[in-house]
Amino acid sequence: MLVPCFPCLRAGNEDEDYSRQLDKNIKQWITPYENAIKLLLLGTGESGKTTIIKQMKILHVSGFSAAERTEKAVYIKHNIHESIFDIVSNMVHLGIALQQPRNVQAQSYILRCGPGGPPEYNEEYFDYVRQLWRDGGVRECFKRSNEYQLIDSAEYFLDRVDLVEKSDYIPSDADILRCRQKTTGIQKIEFKVKVPKSMHGGVQDFWMFDVGGQRGERKKWIQVFEGINAIWFLVACSDFDQRLREENSQNRLQEAVELFEDVWLSRFLLAAGLIVFLNKQDLLEQKITQGRSIAPYFPQYKQYQGTGDEYTRTKNFIKSMFVDITTKNRGRNKHTASPERFVVLEATRPRECYFHFTTATDTDNVRTVFRDVHQIILTHILDNIGVY
Numbered sequence: 001m002l003v004p005c006f007p008c009l010r011a012g013n014e015d016e017d018y019s020r021q022l023d024k025n026i027k028q029w030i031t032p033y034e035n036a037i038k039l040l041l042l043g044t045g046e047s048g049k050t051t052i053i054k055q056m057k058i059l060h061v062s063g064f065s066a067a068e069r070t071e072k073a074v075y076i077k078h079n080i081h082e083s084i085f086d087i088v089s090n091m092v093h094l095g096i097a098l099q100q101p102r103n104v105q106a107q108s109y110i111l112r113c114g115p116g117g118p119p120e121y122n123e124e125y126f127d128y129v130r131q132l133w134r135d136g137g138v139r140e141c142f143k144r145s146n147e148y149q150l151i152d153s154a155e156y157f158l159d160r161v162d163l164v165e166k167s168d169y170i171p172s173d174a175d176i177l178r179c180r181q182k183t184t185g186i187q188k189i190e191f192k193v194k195v196p197k198s199m200h201g202g203v204q205d206f207w208m209f210d211v212g213g214q215r216g217e218r219k220k221w222i223q224v225f226e227g228i229n230a231i232w233f234l235v236a237c238s239d240f241d242q243r244l245r246e247e248n249s250q251n252r253l254q255e256a257v258e259l260f261e262d263v264w265l266s267r268f269l270l271a272a273g274l275i276v277f278l279n280k281q282d283l284l285e286q287k288i289t290q291g292r293s294i295a296p297y298f299p300q301y302k303q304y305q306g307t308g309d310e311y312t313r314t315k316n317f318i319k320s321m322f323v324d325i326t327t328k329n330r331g332r333n334k335h336t337a338s339p340e341r342f343v344v345l346e347a348t349r350p351r352e353c354y355f356h357f358t359t360a361t362d363t364d365n366v367r368t369v370f371r372d373v374h375q376i377i378l379t380h381i382l383d384n385i386g387v388y
């Protein structure tokens with residue numbers, strides 16, 4: 001199925017659109033240094049792209065400076081407010097009452113603050129948050145958070161109010177990895193990585209580009225397509241029972257599948273290696289262990305012939321939806337709506353697509369995955385499938 005939100009990857013006037021949209025400054029920014037491997041992070045909103053950038057900073061640059069940590073503390077306080085405000089305001093919509101009537105004052109206070117936050121993050125404010133987070137009704141509404149929009153780090157930060165409210169609070173790396181800030185525009189990080197002797201040794205430069213994944217941001221993506229060696233496409237697997245922030249009727253995982261198909265078929269990205277990060281495995285496992293099932297949202301799961309426990313079957317089923325796109329679109333494509341795509345695909349060598357199950361907030365996991373992916377990218381380039 002084609003998504004109307006991603007016109008920049010469509011057949012039709014793509015060449016014209018491309019040259020018109022390719023911003024000259026960004027072109028200069030990405031093209032002159034041929035020795036760097038250029039990686040582009042793609043995926044829907046909240047799939048974990050910026051979290052991967054933060055991990056690269058931890059693993060391959062010098063981590064976060066004192067100034068960056070101070071800046072993040074401000075966003076973390078806002079994450080706390082966003083979380084408690086979204087839960088409390090949805091209690092009203094879902095008809096869930098507070099368990100402790102004395103918490104009514106705290107609830108009214110938070111609602112009066114509005115989505116922007118309190119005038120000051122003071123002791124009174126954090127007392128109210130703590131009081132509410134202990135309330136059974138608030139917890140009940142939190143458990144139903146797939147029915148409304150709530151950031152993934154809500155529980156993590158609401159459990160740490162005591163720590164965050166301290167005047168000398170300095171966020172740890174783990175806190176920064178959990179901090180949620182929507183990306184707008186394009187960001188770049190540069191780093192160097194040692195190449196294993198078994199490859200060609202030495203040091204390899206990497207340039208990694210991060211873009212905003214929400215629908216309104218995707219028209220900017222094309223600006224960084226030129227010269228990209230590999231795409232890391234992130235999928236938030238735990239999103240299977242959640243709806244899109246930008247369009248309430250759309251399932252988030254379905255949006256990821258459709259977006260991936262557009263990326264896979266894009267003529268501008270044919271030369272790039274493609275690696276899919278099936279991300280948020282920790283949250284997926286948690287949901288499945290709590291008894292949630294993907295079946296009501298993806299009825300084809302009932303026919304899926306997987307083995308293993310429910311979590312293993314679910315993660316492999318999600319993977320199979322992406323694998324299907326890469327196999328059905330090899331050679332002839334079953335879609336008839338955009339025949340121009342077939343020409344491009346038939347003229348090209350079959351492409352490999354690699355899959356990894358990841359938890360982007362887990363530094364050890366990302367370190368291991370990066371090592372594997374690094375090898376794949378080097379092989380891809382040495383095989384001359386890429387743009388080198």
Ligand SMILES: Nc1nc2c(ncn2[C@@H]2O[C@H](COP(=O)(O)OP(=O)(O)OP(=O)(O)O)[C@@H](O)[C@H]2O)c(=O)[nH]1
Pocket residue numbers: 043044045046047048049050051052151152153177178179180181182183184211212213214234279280281282283358359360361362
């Ligand atoms: N528990 C858990 N949280 C994750 C994982 N990956 C990302 N997150 C959290 O999910 C939230 C969204 O992650 P981001 O990295 O900001 O997502 P993004 O893809 O950059 O989103 P946009 O900038 O809107 O495109 C953040 O609060 C992250 O900490 C994961 O594997 N596990």
Ligand SMILES: [Mg+2]
Pocket residue numbers: 049050051181182183210211212213
């Ligand atoms: Mg981001």
